[in-house]
Amino acid sequence: MDESAFEQALARIRDDRVHGAGEIARECLRLMVESARAIDAGSAGALLTLLRARAERLAACRPSMASVHNLLERWRDQADAIGEVPVADARTLAAKAARSLIEQSARAAQQAAEHLARHLGGGKILLTHSLSSTVIALFERLVPLGVSAIVTESRPLNEGCLLAGRLGAMGVPTTLITDAQMGLFAANADAVVVGADSLSAEGSLVNKAGTYLLALAARDRGLPFYVCCESFKRRPPGMVEPALEEMNGGELGAPRMVGVTAKNVYFDITPAALVSAWFDENGITAGRGA
């Protein structure tokens, strides 16, 4: 994977509006695997310097997504331990470290989904916002027990429509609504379930814009609000609040109008006080009202 292929891949990840933070973080690690195999270097030292520089750029490319930062940070720690070995061995060790983190991250997401599925049990109507691979894993576990979904479209690019299509195809009776109908349809749901792009040490979450509104509606309607994600999405205590990524206002699709600026902030912050419980690979952490 040469410099220009890497730059193209980085740009694709930066512009990705369809995958959640978990999948994007694992995609970054896959780039590290490919880079470890193919980057041009004559010694382990030179190889690791080049790879660390790529990891650093990847770690910074999606500031709202803590797992991207955390997993690449973890990879760099392991790369630091490789030391003076033949370059071929360094390639193998660096790729293996990245592959192992991909597996840990994917397994953690599956385990988080498993814990929440057990907590919920069958026969529930679940309301969700945005597109989370962990939430899809949750529905996969609940299908045999019976489950229905209410899914918001998630403007501006409507990745909620993709989620609705996935769930419908899995056999989950799914209702697709505009984001504005969240408050209305919260009255029909048993619980709200969302993934997260990032969790603070205290448990506030950065997630697709609108998640905060959904949490407010859940509290007002007396519904539990559950967050389900691998612990790689937690920011360590003291790490700064992530920037809320702002995308091109043109994605709203509004005509150009004098005096009007379209804004497209992709994420909002839901305070920990609005969360009923967090689920990760280690199980449940109870929150509000627990």
Place this chain on the structure above:
Amino acid sequence: MDESAFEQALARIRDDRVHGAGEIARECLRLMVESARAIDAGSAGALLTLLRARAERLAACRPSMASVHNLLERWRDQADAIGEVPVADARTLAAKAARSLIEQSARAAQQAAEHLARHLGGGKILLTHSLSSTVIALFERLVPLGVSAIVTESRPLNEGCLLAGRLGAMGVPTTLITDAQMGLFAANADAVVVGADSLSAEGSLVNKAGTYLLALAARDRGLPFYVCCESFKRRPPGMVEPALEEMNGGELGAPRMVGVTAKNVYFDITPAALVSAWFDENGITAGRGA
């Protein structure tokens, strides 16, 4: 205006997604003016029977909009008082009653806007949802004093884009956002202002879906939430909660997907407890936290 022209006009009003309840109610009264002038009838009694039937159909055509019902009810009370007069005089009186109600309604909306404009004063950033002619009248008054707007697009048909265009053209610096960004942008606003399709006797409001979410966000952010509309939008005590009109799910524009049903409920209900104050032609009524 013969039967088929009336039916066409009625269908247009039923499908109107762009005008607020005040404008739609006044449009219904304009149809009564035209009907009074042109409907085929040989006596005052026959004329009034036909007109009452049209008024009844118009009164029922937008169940979420109390002003449509209330103003046509008011017209029918006045029609009942016309009595036995030559048919030409009955036409004049019936048309005059409708015209007078149009004027009263329009004046009341202007006065409500005037009261809220005085309360707000200049230099504010106002966040609004949906398209309300009363809210436009409010901005008209505030332009000379300085005012900025944050406007939601109001899915599915984005009448908020029309509002943003109107405000921008009036010289109001306007930020257009997705409905999902309401919670985020509430942090940048000084107050929330909305019209209403209908108010209960206790002050809960039926308005475009998403208004309830905006009221929750306003409370959570400590922002005042102001409702501004003519008192014709109040339902009398004991009148049943209006049906929340549901439109074609196809308006969401999602592809057809197995197992997925798109829902498009146009209105939600915001409890009175979330309202800081109501403004109508008579002035302010203080609510939450006052």
